[in-house]
Amino acid sequence: MKRQLILEDGTVFIGEGFGSDIENTGEVIFNTSMTGYQEIISDPSNCGHIVTLTYPLIGNYGINRDDFESITPKISGLIVNEVCDHPSNFRSQLSLDDYFKAKNIPGLSGIDTRKLTRMIRQYGTLKGTICGLNVSVHDVVKQLNDMTLPTDLVKQVSTSSAYPSPGRGNRIVLVDFGMKHSILHELNKRDCDVIVVPYNTKAEEILSLSPDGIVLSNGPGDPKDVPEAIEMIKGVLGKVPLFGVCLGHQLFALANGAETEKMKFGHRGANHPVKDLTTGKIAITSQNHGYTVNKKSLEKAKLEVTHIALNDDTVEGLRHLEYPAFTVQFHPEASSGPDDTKSIFNDFLQMIENFKKEGEELCQNA
Incomplete structure (x- = not known):
């Protein structure tokens, strides 16, 4: 299903949604790790973040029981270039898509993560919203510019x-x-x-x-x-x-x-x-x-x-x-x-x- 990432400066990235179909807002950041997406997703330090992973293929070794950094992930969303639907690893128990559905976390794949990362490097972290296509971009941008990120x-x-x-x-x-x-x-x-x-x-x-x-x-x-x-x-x-x-x-x-x-x-x-x-x-x-x-x-x-x-x-x-x-x-x-x-x-x-x-x-x- 097509979904989009709307940034506070009005930039829009359209891609394929995975995981939950809820609308979520957070601070958009990037992480350059080549492995360890499960630890990144469950790291409490990413509370309130929509994390962009610069490594192009995510989810290929699935989700396992051992690599969590917290029981309940607080990440606001995940942005990837390509998400793997059929992971292959002897420890894998479920796919990233299934895990995100279970934890009510939205994900977006199929966008140019290199462009998004360059934007963050140039302008700094940006507020953003992952949502469906049936919203007013103008209204979402206004909400993003008017909002203050949580301090708790x-x-x-x-x-x-x-x-x-x-x-x-x-x-x-x-x-x-x-x-x-x-x-x-x-x-x-x-x-x-x-x-x-x-x-x-x-x-x-x-x-x-x-x-x-x-x-x-x-x-x-x-x-x-x-x-x-x-x-x-x-x-x-x-x-x-x-x-x-x-x-x-x-x-x-x-x-x-x-x-x-x-x-x-x-x-x-x-x-x-x-x-x-x-x-x-x-x-x-x-x-x-x-x-x-x-x-x-x-x-x-x-x-x-x-x-x-x-x-x-x-x-x-x-x-x-x-x-x-x-x-x-x-x-x-x-x-x-x-x-x-x-x-x-x-x-x-x-x-x-x-x-x-x-x-x-x-x-x-x-």
């Missing part, structure tokens, strides 16, 4: 109540701003005793759980839309080792007096080179963010830059100059993407051990 995205994807993921190692409180399950998986692999808490949990509540460490997860939207998290970070900083990923990295920067800003079209894909300024090594990373830490604003914060993006020199990692706390903008858990930086989880656990050792030494010398 983290609230939409965070857990509503705390829950455990038991282990016998270090007690980690994982603050869920839109957590990818792969972050929890990496902590579980290291036998951490994880307690996942909602985004608006107060510092006192977190500290009452006696954590050995705190992880700030990824998530969608503007970090300035989550002021309660910024206050929480201020309340735990220095008391417990802390590690932040993506949105957690941005919130950490704001809590320490730095500033964040919206990027023109963001970093979204699994091929972003990042340099570790401590070792000089370069890693290929998986990324999905539309905001960045303003490098100049770090001059007034007690933070140092540990990683930079080689494509545009943006900040990709921070370390506190006084307290045991560091963050990265990229996704060390990858999923999908390269495994170059998974050792960062080990670095975090080593930081916890060093913090414990320093505490024991202080007690002995008291």
